[in-house]
Amino acid sequence: xxxxxxxxxxxxxxxxxxxxxEDKTTVEVVPPNAPDTNANTPPASDVVNGTAAxxxxxxxxxxxxxxxxxxxxxxxxxxPAANVKVDVNPTQxxxxxVPLTTPSVRPPAHVINxxxxxxxxxxxxxxxxxxxxxxxxxxxxxAFPLEHTWxxxxxxxxxxxxxxxxxxSNTMQNMTGTAGTWTARVLAGTRRFxxxxxxYVGNARSIDALGLQSSATLISNGVEGNxxxxxxxxxxKAQLLEPFAFVGLGWQHYQVTNTNTFTSSVARDDDVMxxxxxxxxxxxxxxxxxxxxxxxxATYYNDLVVSGANLNxxxxxxxxxxxx
Numbered sequence: 001x002x003x004x005x006x007x008x009x010x011x012x013x014x015x016x017x018x019x020x021x022e023d024k025t026t027v028e029v030v031p032p033n034a035p036d037t038n039a040n041t042p043p044a045s046d047v048v049n050g051t052a053a054x055x056x057x058x059x060x061x062x063x064x065x066x067x068x069x070x071x072x073x074x075x076x077x078x079x080p081a082a083n084v085k086v087d088v089n090p091t092q093x094x095x096x097x098v099p100l101t102t103p104s105v106r107p108p109a110h111v112i113n114x115x116x117x118x119x120x121x122x123x124x125x126x127x128x129x130x131x132x133x134x135x136x137x138x139x140x141x142x143a144f145p146l147e148h149t150w151x152x153x154x155x156x157x158x159x160x161x162x163x164x165x166x167x168x169s170n171t172m173q174n175m176t177g178t179a180g181t182w183t184a185r186v187l188a189g190t191r192r193f194x195x196x197x198x199x200y201v202g203n204a205r206s207i208d209a210l211g212l213q214s215s216a217t218l219i220s221n222g223v224e225g226n227x228x229x230x231x232x233x234x235x236x237k238a239q240l241l242e243p244f245a246f247v248g249l250g251w252q253h254y255q256v257t258n259t260n261t262f263t264s265s266v267a268r269d270d271d272v273m274x275x276x277x278x279x280x281x282x283x284x285x286x287x288x289x290x291x292x293x294x295x296x297x298a299t300y301y302n303d304l305v306v307s308g309a310n311l312n313x314x315x316x317x318x319x320x321x322x323x324x
Contacts, residue, residue, distance in 0.1 A: 155191030155232075156324055157289045160184045163317025165203050171309035175266075176218055179205035181315055187228075190242060190282065190289075190323070195228040197246070203315075207256060211263030219257055224250025224276055238286055245279040250297075254304050254311065270304035272311055290320045 165179040181203040189195025200223055207218040226248030233241045255269040262268060280293030299311040 153191065154189055155187075155195075157187045157190060157284075157321055158185070158324075159187065159289060159291065159319035159321035161317055161319030163315055165205075165313050165315030168312045168314060169309045171305065171307065172311065175207055175209055175305075177206040179203040179218075179220075179313075179315075181317060183317060183319060185319065185321075187289075189228065190230060190240070190284070191232055193230055193232075195230050195244070197226050197228060197248075199224055199226070201250070201252070207266075209263055209266050211261050212256070212266065213259040213261065216259040217257050218254060220252050220254045222250055222252030222274065224248050224274060226276060240282070240284040242282040242284075243279070244282060244291075246293075247277045248275070250274040250276055252297075252299070252311075265306045267304050267306070270302065270311075272299040272301050272304075274299050284323055287322045287324070288320075289323050290318070292316070292318045 160183065162180065162182045165181050167173050167176060181201065183199055183201050185197050185199040187195065187197045200221075202219070202221045204217055204219045207216050208214070209216075226246040228244050228246045230242050230244045235241060250273070251271065252274050253269065253271050256262070256266065275298045276295050277298075278293055278295040280291050282289065282291040284290075294314070294316050296314045297312065299313075302308070302310045304311060
């Protein structure tokens, strides 16, 4: 009986020891690259003291194992922290970049031949070789029409205007005042270096002499023709700037009006020959024309004044008109 009690006590102690060993079992996490230090490790099926021994070569589980609470009266050493390195964003392999290249050989264009024309009902035209397109310079767009303007082959225009005139003789300056002038001209050859013009010229001024009434007026009317030398300068937007000079020949008729009495020193009228000479500047854009000029007129066969004073004069005038 005593032997049976000892066997029962031994089995009870063995069971308590096995239960305590099972509660204290921990899992050791081995780093991934740890070297194999124990080559003779027993297989995972070995049993030590009734429990399965861990296999060091087995892959560790990526989980934390919570140790069992310590038993009072015992001293336990906590297991070392697991050195687990998890790469959440693994590095992707770099692929070599291949430059895009344009194929040097292109597929031929789709050509309608006899077969496709018969199937689709298309009309096939004869292939005619075409030479290179002719090379030409694009002409700028004109801002104004070129027809019937000063940019025609010769250039012509009509101008009207006015100005003022003064005698050069001291005798006539003392007897008369400054004259107002009016003109009407027809131009030809404004696009050429040599041109011509024909004009009607007139003027009127006051005259004061012994025996004449205070309202007496000296009026002149005449015609003249001039030859011109032009320097046409064509600018942008159909504009023309033209300096010019002229010389001509004319006739003028002078007449004293607005008086009933005359003195022996002044005649009632007189006809003189005039030689106009001068220069100016002309401007044109589209059909509009304008010029400004200075004119000196030398006169011949002067008989208006008995003392023989000449009727030479100088004057300036401006004119506007249109070209055609």
